[in-house]
Amino acid sequence: HRVIMAARSHVQDPNDRRLRPIYDYLDNGNNKMAIQQADKLLKKHKDLHCAKVLKAIGLQRTGKQEEAFTLAQEVAALEPTDDNSLQALTILYREMHRPELVTKLYEAAVRKVPNSEEYHSHLFMAYARVGEYKKMQQAGMALYKIVPKNPYYFWSVMSLVMQSISAQDEKLSKTMFLPLAQRMVEKMVKEDKIEAEAEVQLYLMILERLGKDLEGLEVIRGKLGEKLTSELQSREMKCMVLYKKLIKWPECNALSRKLLLNNPDDWQFYLSYFDSLFHLIDAAWTPPTEAEHSLEGPVTCLVQEAINFVEERILHEEPKGSRRLRGPYLAKLELIRRLRARGTNDEYRLGIPEELMFQYFERFGDKPCCYSDLRIFVDLLSPERHTQVRPGDWQSLHSLRCATVR
Numbered sequence: 407h408r409v410i411m412a413a414r415s416h417v418q419d420p421n422d423r424r425l426r427p428i429y430d431y432l433d434n435g436n437n438k439m440a441i442q443q444a445d446k447l448l449k450k451h452k453d454l455h456c457a458k459v460l461k462a463i464g465l466q467r468t469g470k471q472e473e474a475f476t477l478a479q480e481v482a483a484l485e486p487t488d489d490n491s492l493q494a495l496t497i498l499y500r501e502m503h504r505p506e507l508v509t510k511l512y513e514a515a516v517r518k519v520p521n522s523e524e525y526h527s528h529l530f531m532a533y534a535r536v537g538e539y540k541k542m543q544q545a546g547m548a549l550y551k552i553v554p555k556n557p558y559y560f561w562s563v564m565s566l567v568m569q570s571i572s573a574q575d576e577k578l579s580k581t582m583f584l585p586l587a588q589r590m591v592e593k594m595v596k597e598d599k600i601e602a603e604a605e606v607q608l609y610l611m612i613l614e615r616l617g618k619d620l621e622g623l624e625v626i627r628g629k630l631g632e633k634l635t636s637e638l639q640s641r642e643m644k645c646m647v648l649y650k651k652l653i654k655w656p657e658c659n660a661l662s663r664k665l666l667l668n669n670p671d672d673w674q675f676y677l678s679y680f681d682s683l684f685h686l687i688d689a690a691w692t693p694p695t696e697a698e699h700s701l702e703g704p705v706t707c708l709v710q711e712a713i714n715f716v717e718e719r720i721l722h723e724e725p726k727g728s729r730r731l732r733g734p735y736l737a738k739l740e741l742i743r744r745l746r747a748r749g750t751n752d753e754y755r756l757g758i759p760e761e762l763m764f765q766y767f768e769r770f771g772d773k774p775c776c777y778s779d780l781r782i783f784v785d786l787l788s789p790e791r792h793t794q795v796r797p798g799d800w801q802s803l804h805s806l807r808c809a810t811v812r
Contacts, residue, residue, distance in 0.1 A: 421454060425490065428460045432467075440464040455481045456490035463498050475502065482507070485514035492528070508532040509541075516548075523553045530561060539568040556594075556601050560608060563590050567612060580616065587612050595630070603633045610644070623648045627701070639665065645702075646678060656691065658682040660702035663715065670719045671733035680744055683712050709745065709752045716741060716756075732779060735766050739783045746786070759786035 424447055431440035444461035447454060458481050465474035478498055481491060492515060499507045512529035519525055530545040546562030570583035591609045594600055600609075606625070613622040625631060626644050634641040642665060649658040659682035665675045686707045699705040706712050719734035738756055745753040756762075763780050770776045 421451075421456065421490070424451070424454070425456060425460065428457065432460065432463060437464040437467045441468070455484065455486050456488065456494055459491055459494035459498060463494065463501070466498060466501055471502070474498070482511060482514075485518060487515050487518050487525075489524075492525075496528075505532065505535040509536060509538065521552055523549065526552060527558075537572070539565050539572060543569070556599065556605065559590075559594065560605050563587050563612075564608060566590070567608070567615070570615065584612055584616050588616065600630060600633070603636055606630045606633045619648050619651050623652065650678075650681075653685075654700075655682045655685040655689070656693075656700035656705045656707075657702045659686060659707075660700045660705045663706060664703060666715075666719065670722065671731035673733055673736070676733065676737045676740060679706070679715075680712070680741060683707070683709075684744065684748070709750070710755070712741060713752070713755055730769060732766075732770055732773075732775075735762070735769065736779060736783075738762060739766075739786065743783065743786055759783065763787075 428440050428443045431443060441461050441464040444457045447457045458477055462474040462477040478495060482495060486492060492511060495511055496508050509532040512525055512532050515525045516529055526545060526549040530542055530549060533542040533545055543562050543565035546558055546565055550558040566583050566587040570579035573579040573583065600606065610622050610625060626641055631641050642661060646658060646661055658678055662675045662679035662682060666679060683706055691707055693699045693705055706715060716734060716737050723730045723734055739762055742753045742756050742759055763783065766780060767776060
């Protein structure tokens with residue numbers, strides 16, 4: 407019943423005092439008293455349309471749906487423009503599960519009060535509830551013409567995107583709806599009117615759906631990308647996704663490296679770092695002699711450089727004691743696995759897997775995640791190596807872990 411209380415906040419006319427008892431009864435669930443109070447009021451004020459709608463809400467809630475609907479339609483036929491009646495009818499139609507009737511209600515209201523920002527806004531939202539995307543687009547632009555605020559303009563743009571998503575003809579989606587949405591956004595870009603992060607996100611969504619990844623990357627790396635701040639490293643993550651799609655392995659590698667310097671515990675960056683490293687090795691990529699390695703800075707293109715990088719991250723963690731991060735230690739095992747899968751002889755430079763796993767257990771055995779961390783690297787142990795692991799050591803460490811947990 408809080409929706410009734412919300413509607414009351416819109417009541418601004420002198421009838422507020424007369425209607426208040428009905429609202430109170432409805433808020434408190436006393437629907438019969440609300441009906442009686444409405445009847446009393448209507449005897450004295452026959453033209454008080456809101457009282458009739460509030461009575462209809464009471465009837466609806468007491469199971470008299472047909473009577474409630476008849477009363478509501480009597481008021482709706484008069485095409486009311488007062489907030490009280492419109493809000494009350496909206497609540498009633500919502501409870502009747504008839505959202506399409508709300509659209510008709512506000513269509514009539516904007517015809518009578520064409521410059522009302524509030525009524526145009528309600529009309530847009532009413533269309534959204536019933537999925538009328540084309541009408542949403544038109545309502546958004548009509549609203550923007552009355553009140554030129556960015557959100558209203560981008561409501562219209564989003565409506566075009568929704569039309570493209572719901573279109574059964576994919577060709578129509580990519581040749582009409584999305585290009586029009588792109589042009590609308592780029593108009594705002596040229597006029598330097600982009601204000602919010604959501605507007606940039608919408609632009610990137612449009613470019614992604616059009617398959618314009620290079621343009622999307624330029625947007626992210628450009629001035630508009632500076633607005634991508636709601637999520638930690640949102641800009642960098644979007645760049646990473648596009649570098650991979652565009653097969654820009656130098657940039658992918660350099661960005662992964664840069665992000666790992668700031669956050670050496672983020673596993674997804676290690677995977678991107680190693681993926682890009684081996685793509686570069688397979689392509690026999692070499693850095694340019696004079697220019698920057700990549701748009702994102704230095705690139706790792708040799709196995710030894712990657713080994714050194716991982717070792718440096720570990721050295722950085724060692725002094726932290728119990729606050730050490732797990733990522734660099736697991737990255738060492740991951741690199742061994744990848745080198746072994748490639749059949750190279752470089753893995754020995756990183757150490758013996760079972761020793762590294764044992765050391766990992768010594769450092770992180772008190773953490774519940776230790777087992778799941780190491781489980782994915784069990785394939786690095788050959789059957790004969792299993793017998794070389796000292797059972798007493800594992801048992802003592804397990805006992806120590808249990809004692810720590812207790």
